[in-house]
Every structure is written in structure tokens, then in C-alpha cells.
Amino acid sequence: xxxxxxxxxxxxxxxxxxxxxxxxxxxxxxxxxxxxxxxxxxxxxxxxxxxxxxxxxxxxxxxxxxxxxxxxxxxxxxxxxxxxxxxxxxxxxxxxxxxxxxxxxxxxxxxxxxxxxxxxxxxxxxxxxxxxxxxxxxxxxxxxxxxxxxxxxxxxxxxxxxxxxxxxxxxxxxxxxxxxxxxxxxxxxxxxxxxxxxxxxxxxxxxxxxxxxxxxxxxxxxxxxxxxxxxxxxxxxxxxxxxxxxxxxxxxxxxxxxxxxxxxxxxxxxxxxxxxxxxxx
Numbered sequence: 001x002x003x004x005x006x007x008x009x010x011x012x013x014x015x016x017x018x019x020x021x022x023x024x025x026x027x028x029x030x031x032x033x034x035x036x037x038x039x040x041x042x043x044x045x046x047x048x049x050x051x052x053x054x055x056x057x058x059x060x061x062x063x064x065x066x067x068x069x070x071x072x073x074x075x076x077x078x079x080x081x082x083x084x085x086x087x088x089x090x091x092x093x094x095x096x097x098x099x100x101x102x103x104x105x106x107x108x109x110x111x112x113x114x115x116x117x118x119x120x121x122x123x124x125x126x127x128x129x130x131x132x133x134x135x136x137x138x139x140x141x142x143x144x145x146x147x148x149x150x151x152x153x154x155x156x157x158x159x160x161x162x163x164x165x166x167x168x169x170x171x172x173x174x175x176x177x178x179x180x181x182x183x184x185x186x187x188x189x190x191x192x193x194x195x196x197x198x199x200x201x202x203x204x205x206x207x208x209x210x211x212x213x214x215x216x217x218x219x220x221x222x223x224x225x226x227x228x229x230x231x232x233x234x235x236x237x238x239x240x241x242x243x244x245x246x247x248x249x250x251x252x253x254x255x256x257x258x259x260x261x262x263x264x265x266x267x268x269x270x271x272x273x274x275x276x277x278x279x280x281x
Contacts, residue, residue, distance in 0.1 A: 007083070019091050022034060027107070034165075035049075035102070036165070041170070050105060059089075059100070107160055118148065121194065121216075125151045125231070126153065127153045128221060132164035136164040143174050143175045198232065199238065212262060219235070220252050241258055
């Protein structure tokens with residue numbers, strides 16, 4: 001196999017182009033996203049994401065981490081792979097544990113009608129969440145709880161922000177994700193008979209009493225403002241998570257995780273889904 005081309009200068013024009021993709025203003029018109037890290041890139045490939053180009057810094061990659069194996073595999077699959085010197089790689093990588101890999105990929109696009117259905121689907125709706133780290137954590141919980149899909153409504157941050165991808169550990173590529181307005185999402189969910197479940201500290205129903213072994217959508221809102229008015233009005237069931245200390249609410253990702261795993265528990269007990277236990281490697 002021929003040695004890949006190598007970029008040595010941090011001022012290389014291609015490096016500058018990739019560096020700009022960290023900003024949404026450059027990502028959106030390009031249709032491309034940045035994926036950093038071995039695990040994240042592997043999960044993107046497994047999720048069918050089309051890689052445009054991969055940048056590999058052997059000086060940063062740990063030999064045992066599998067970066068070289070992935071690079072060889074991608075090269076065989078005709079994905080362009082470019083070797084990058086450490087100084088140049090530092091301009092496009094944003095964490096030390098990147099594994100020496102950064103990929104440019106085509107942005108995934110999925111409409112609401114592309115989300116899986118079934119007799120009793122479970123969706124997570126993320127309404128106007130502002131922080132990429134929280135969005136990534138929500139994706140990770142959604143993947144862990146086995147949701148049918150995630151709807152990002154009225155997005156306040158890019159679902160494929162590099163920080164969101166990083167916080168999700170790449171699980172954003174393992175979960176079907178659609179972006180829409182609140183109006184479109186509500187109409188779509190109602191049309192499929194999904195019960196819209198919201199949370200508030202003043203709700204009378206505890207979350208453990210919510211009937212989640214059916215078609216349902218768990219909705220969480222902005223860190224600062226909470227749920228948008230459209231979701232409050234559309235809610236079929238408002239539940240509370242007990243707070244026994246000084247704080248009156250949980251972080252948005254923590255609250256969503258509690259509700260999603262309660263839904264998973266109920267679905268396993270009702271026989272809607274089979275209990276699954278992941279084997280340790």
C-alpha cells in the first residue's frame with residue numbers, strides 16, 4: 001500500500017479548512033461535520049455515516065488503540081486518508097485523547113418520517129437544549145435506554161457540534177436523529193398516537209406512576225427556560241421527579257435518563273421488549 005500524503009505545516013490551507021469546521025457557520029453550508037477520536041469514528045462508520053476524509057497523526061495515536069487498523073481498513077475502502085504531523089494535527093484536534101484521528105464526514109440527514117415506528121415506539125424529544133455537552137449526554141442516555149429515535153426540536157445548538165459528538169461518545173451515530181420545529185414534531189407524534197410526557201416540579205404524578213409501556217415521547221427542555229409553550233400545551237402527561245434536597249430540579253440529561261430508564265424498566269416488565277444484558281468483552 002502506498003504511503004499516504006503527509007501534511008506537516010499548521011498553516012497548510014487544508015488544515016485551515018478543517019479547523020473552520022469547528023464553527024457552525026462553516027459546517028452548515030459545507031454539509032460536513034468533524035468527528036474526533038477512534039471510538040467516535042468507528043461508531044460513525046457502523047452507523048452508515050459517509051466519511052469524506054480522515055486525518056491521522058501516528059505520533060499521537062497509541063499503538064494499541066487500533067487507529068492504524070482503522071486507517072488501513074478505510075484506505076482499503078477508498079476513503080482518503082492523510083497523514084498529519086503533530087504540530088498540524090494540534091490545530092484540528094481538540095482533546096489529547098483523540099487517538100490521533102480526526103474525520104470529515106457528510107452530515108447525516110433524517111426526516112421525522114424516517115424514524116423507526118413499531119407498536120410501541122419510545123422517543124426522546126430534546127427541545128431547544130443549548131449546551132452541546134448536554135445534548136451529547138442526552139444522546140448517550142437515549143442509546144443506552146434503547147429509544148426508537150431522538151427528535152431535536154427548535155435546536156439552539158447544532159446536533160452535530162463536535163462537542164456534542166464527543167460527549168455522546170459517538171452514540172449519536174447509533175441512534176436515529178431527526179431535527180424539526182416543535183410544531184412539526186408535535187403533529188408527527190400525535191399522528192402516530194404517541195403520548196407526550198413532560199416533567200415539572202409541580203406535577204402531581206410521580207414519574208414511576210407514568211404509563212410508559214406504550215407509544216411515548218419523553219420531552220425535555222432548555223437548561224434555562226425549560227420546555228417551550230407548545231410542548232407544555234401538547235403534553236398528555238406531566239410527571240415529577242422527587243427532589244429531597246435544596247435543589248428543585250435536576251440537570252436536563254439526568255432528568256431524561258431517569259425517565260428513559262423507567263420506560264425501559266416498564267417495557268421489560270410488560271414484555272414489550274426482551275431484557276438485554278450486554279456481555280463484557
